Amino acid sequence: MSLITVLYQYLRSRKRKIPLSAQNDVKAKRLWQCDPQAYQRKFGDIDRQLQANLEKNPKDEGT
Numbered sequence: 457m458s459l460i461t462v463l464y465q466y467l468r469s470r471k472r473k474i475p476l477s478a479q480n481d482v483k484a485k486r487l488w489q490c491d492p493q494a495y496q497r498k499f500g501d502i503d504r505q506l507q508a509n510l511e512k513n514p515k516d517e518g519t
Contacts, residue, residue, distance in 0.1 A: 469489065474488070475488060475495070475499065475503045476503050476506040476507060476510075477499045477502045477503050477506060478495070478499070484498075484499055487499075
């Protein structure tokens with residue numbers, strides 16, 4: 457039964473797109489997985505700035 461629960465959580469997390477600031481930060485990623493609303497309060501403005509920078513400079517996305 458625990459294997460099914462772990463598999464379900466893994467598949468559910470694969471469908472969701474990880475925010476930019478949580479991609480390289482373990483603590484931010486754990487916060488996003490456990491409590492997305494708290495993550496938005498703490499890192500929401502940073503994610504918006506990073507997204508704006510990516511849209512402004514799309515050629516730098518691969519680096």
